[in-house]
Amino acid sequence: MNGEEILEQLGEGVIIIDGRFRIVYFNRRAEEITLHSRKEALGRTCREVLRLANCGAGCPVARLKEGGGTLVDYEASVTTPDGQSVPVLIRFSAITNQQEEFSGGIITIRDMPTKRPPVAEEYSFQGIISRNRRILQLLEILPEVSRSDASVLIQGESGTGKELFAMAIHKLSLRQKGPWVALNCGALPESLLESELFGYVRGAFTDARRDKPGMFQLAHRGTLFLDEIGDLSPSLQVKLLRVLQDGEFIPLGSTEPVRVDVRIISATNRNLEDMVKTGRFRSDLYYRINVVKFQLPPLRERPEDIPLLVRHFIRRFSAKTSKPVQDISPEAMAILQRYDFPGNVRELENIVEHALIMCKEGHIQPHHLPSYLLGLEKELEQAKEMRMKEVEISTILQVLRKHGGNKIKAARELGIHRTTLWRKLRGLEQTLQHY
Ligand SMILES: Nc1ncnc2c1ncn2[C@@H]1O[C@H](COP(=O)(O)OP(=O)(O)OP(=O)(O)O)[C@@H](O)[C@H]1O
Ligand SMILES: [Mg+2]
Known part of the structure; x- marks a missing residue:
């Protein structure tokens, strides 16, 4: 053939x-x-x-x-x-x-089948919606990874769905009936974070009037989600490593070690490999938490997910507000498909929520979208016009030069009438006078 x-x-x-x-x-x-x-x-x-x-x-x-x-x-x-x-x-x-x-x-x-459900079954698993090849590959191994009890590290830019994946792993694991405990390691100062993680006993410090169990104890027989693990200080990295190695730790002010059975899922939007190379993250801890790695691609690398996610969020928000918004117009969708989403899925979710507040019924139109998206469109449009003008001018000058300034020959080669060329040259002169 x-x-x-x-x-x-x-x-x-x-x-x-x-x-x-x-x-x-x-x-x-x-x-x-x-x-x-x-x-x-x-x-x-x-x-x-x-x-x-x-x-x-x-x-x-x-x-x-x-x-x-x-x-x-x-x-x-x-x-x-x-x-x-x-x-x-x-x-x-x-x-x-x-x-x-x-x-x-x-x-x-x-x-595309006309009457397809807003999000086809095959593109949704555990509330994670995607038809991107890389994400589908992760979803394929998700059940097996979940049941394995291995530590999982989820890396991805902000808003790419790290917590969503972490929760899915917990729900599909043998610990699904056990507790799910999430802690953001970047949100607290070091000393507070330490007492959050490991707890303390009464009298450990002045304000410690009673025992307070740490997240490790609360997550016993369940899953502990350590978000922003790249923000962990060097001394807490050592302490965390010790718990993961020994399966036990000593709460602040205590002498009694506490044994726990906890599965760790960590997440970060930093590049931990780089941090290990530059000595900011312990390599031994990195290997412990990174038995399986999920790398979530940013939304700009999977534009095919934008329509699916938009419809998913329309359905979710309009069910909440009982507004008869059915869909999004092709023009508004086109704007979203051209945007690069630094805030990833979370940003898209916020945009759809905004649009649904602005849109009373029917289809989301471009003017329902946040104005920063529309401003961008206008700028793109202007930049394009400028570029087209520049390209036109340089083509005309090139052809004129080739024909030694002979306008009739140049017009013939350009495939335009000579009066058109003349008009364009006059326009060009005027533009140049502005400089
Ligand atoms: N593939 C997806 N399908 C449906 N919803 C998604 C998907 N990915 C992300 N979301 C939604 O986007 C929002 C952000 O996701 P999530 O909080 O999991 O991201 P994150 O990576 O943890 O972000 P951050 O780094 O800011 O903590 C959530 O409301 C989540 O439900
Ligand atoms: Mg998160």
Whole structure:
């Protein structure tokens, strides 16, 4: 089979466009999804044929023309010749020539069942929602890891779901009926943290009027979640290591060791490997807590999860407020899919909550989103316009130079009328006068 025959057999619609968005290839599956025949489609622009809900200003394909790269699982709907709208998932890769200029693109289209549940069963496990390959791999080993009683270290940026994963491990473990105790090691000064962890006995210090059990005792036969473990001071690192090695510790002011049976799950948004290398985190403790490691990818590396999470949060919040908000418009979704989410899933959750307060019913629209997202969109738009102008100017000057300033020849090569060129040059002169 040659390349074209393979493309014909694909279960995905494949459309190839040239640098001016004209369709140069349209496979059989693309015909089936869009209901346009290949004959009709070839030579026309993707905009004319697909008529996506946000063709035009917000066109995702045109955006990539500027920045290059790939767009993954973009949700959209194509309009068929009889005016029906078909929900699809689109992937788009820009093709650039040797000068790194946009010279076309490959669009692949998969259809999406219209009446699918907001979050398909297969993408949700223990309240963790994802269709990202790396997360699905973690979910696959989650039951086995949970039952094993091994110490687990969960690393990931803030808001990536570390606590959610930690709780899932506890719930799937043999300790599920035992206590779940969480302690944030970054939130307390060292001395307080020590007494929180190990407890104290009456009279250990002036204010210690009665015995106070530490988190280790409270978590006996259960799970202790040590959040922000990278913030632990060197002396507490030693003390923690000792408990993990011996299974016992001595509360402050006591002489009696206490034996405990506790499973440790730790989390951090720091790079512990680096901290070990630079001596800020003990390597022996690192190996103890890191029998299994879960590395959670940030949301910007899994844009395919954004639609799933948005719908999940819409459902959750609208159930709470009983508002008839059904979904999100493609335009608002497009804005979210372009944002890079420094605060990860938590930030997305806050954005959806905000949008639901602003949106009374129906679909979330761009103006329901927090203004910092919209400001960003405007800036991007302006930057793009500026860049397009710059590219245009430099192309014109290049061609003019090539033809020794002959405007007629230059206009011919540029494929524009000479009055258009003349007008553009006049505009350019005016712009230059501003400098
Ligand atoms: N994959 C997911 N599916 C559904 N909800 C998620 C997912 N990941 C995170 N969340 C939600 O996002 C919020 C933040 O998650 P979580 O608190 O677990 O993150 P974290 O990594 O512990 O953050 P931090 O570093 O700030 O403590 C929570 O409300 C959680 O329920
Ligand atoms: Mg957390």
